[in-house]
Amino acid sequence: MxxxxxxxxxxxxxxxxxxxxxxxxxxxxxxxxxxxxxxxxxxxxxxxxxxxxxxxxxxxxxxxxxxxxxxxxxxxxxxxxxxxxxxxxxxxxxxxxxxxxxxxxxxxxxxxxxxxxxxxxxxxxxxxxxxxxxxxxxxWEDFKKNIADKPIKKAAYFIWANPYMVAGNTTFINELLHLNHFNNIYENKDSRYPEVELRKIRLEGDPDYVFLSSEPFPFKDEHAFEIGRATHHAKTVFVDGEMFSWYGSRLVKAFDYFKKLHEKIA
The missing domain is CATH 3.40.50.1980 (Nitrogenase molybdenum iron protein domain)
Structure with missing residues (x-):
């Protein structure tokens, strides 16, 4: 037993x-x-x-x-x-x-x-x-050394459109954003995956980066343009949602993905 x-x-x-x-x-x-x-x-x-x-x-x-x-x-x-x-x-x-x-x-x-x-x-x-x-x-240890000298930036991580929804606090996505030196502008929201209004995005945190996840919603260029207009200066990046939200053995692959992501957005 x-x-x-x-x-x-x-x-x-x-x-x-x-x-x-x-x-x-x-x-x-x-x-x-x-x-x-x-x-x-x-x-x-x-x-x-x-x-x-x-x-x-x-x-x-x-x-x-x-x-x-x-x-x-x-x-x-x-x-x-x-x-x-x-x-x-x-x-x-x-x-x-x-x-x-x-x-x-x-x-x-x-x-x-x-x-x-x-x-x-x-x-x-x-x-x-x-x-x-x-x-x-x-x-994990190798990635922390790789990221050590990267400045901390503000970010918003979108998971859905119509209505727009983002990753908030107490989510694995939020944990991985912090690991990547991104402060999640929506982590103080009450909901784990809150609905947000694009017209308020600058007032609520004015992110440096907006990440559009590949899952669960298939974001397209028109979403990137719409969000980009609302943020004015933020860099909008399509990201692999599996790497930010899947745990288990997938995390080992995610660390290599994150290295490439930082090279891409540098």
Whole structure:
């Protein structure tokens, strides 16, 4: 019997290592694959696109906010992996009647490392988890040296249009903005992903950079022009949303991406 606690503080008892896993979080699906658990993954979401071939070999059980409960039950899972931000409390409660639901909560890089360590214990992949933790630490320390002499600039990170929405505080995106020496002008908003008015952007922080994320909204040039007119002097940059919002093993690739991003905007 093994007792483990997830990042929401929920204790779980396991008589054996879970062998049939459903993941409802794209970045965590990628991490499970990188930990060597492809054969144990039986169900994923339609947004689980890395590695791409999983969409052809695993059962799609819906999205992150809308699930197909009958498909999930038919897969007879031992465990379902969810996330506080990606999946709703209602989904977690509904799935709890099927099998144990492990919920992660990742706001910082330390949280990310804890999640990887937890998965190593949970799925008996301690050696593989330690490798990814070490890779992350190495890339993190290397990036901090690379960024050390970069000045701190103000930024706004847009995730949606019509209405315009941005990343606020207590988000993983905000953590990575700070790591990149960008002060998020919207981090003092009450909402994690607040709606904003472009006409107020200069009054609310007057950013040096505006980042338009590649997900979840497909920003186009017309959005960049509209936002650019509102800011007057800010540099508008299209960025890879996966690198700013995906945790797990993706973070190792993100540090290299950030280096190239700084070269691009210099």
């Amino acid at each position: 093994k007792e483990l606690m997830d990042q929401m503080g929920t204790k779980h008892l396991f008589e054996y290592t879970p062998k049939r896993i459903i993941s409802l979080v794209p970045s965590q699906t990628e991490l499970l694959y990188d930990l060597g658990l492809e054969d144990s993954l039986v169900g994923i979401t339609k947004f689980c696109i890395h590695p791409y071939h999983l969409k052809a070999t695993k059962t799609i059980v819906g999205g992150t906010k809308k699930i197909k409960i009958d498909k999930i039950k038919a897969l007879n899972p031992d465990i379902i992996i969810c996330n506080k931000e990606e999946n709703t409390k209602e989904i977690v409660e509904e799935l709890s009647s099927v099998c144990p639901v492990w919920v992660t909560d990742v706001l910082t890089i330390e949280d990310n490392l804890k999640m990887i360590d937890d998965f190593g214990l949970l799925f008996n992949k301690r050696t593989e988890a330690r490798k990814w933790i070490d890779k992350t630490h190495f890339a």
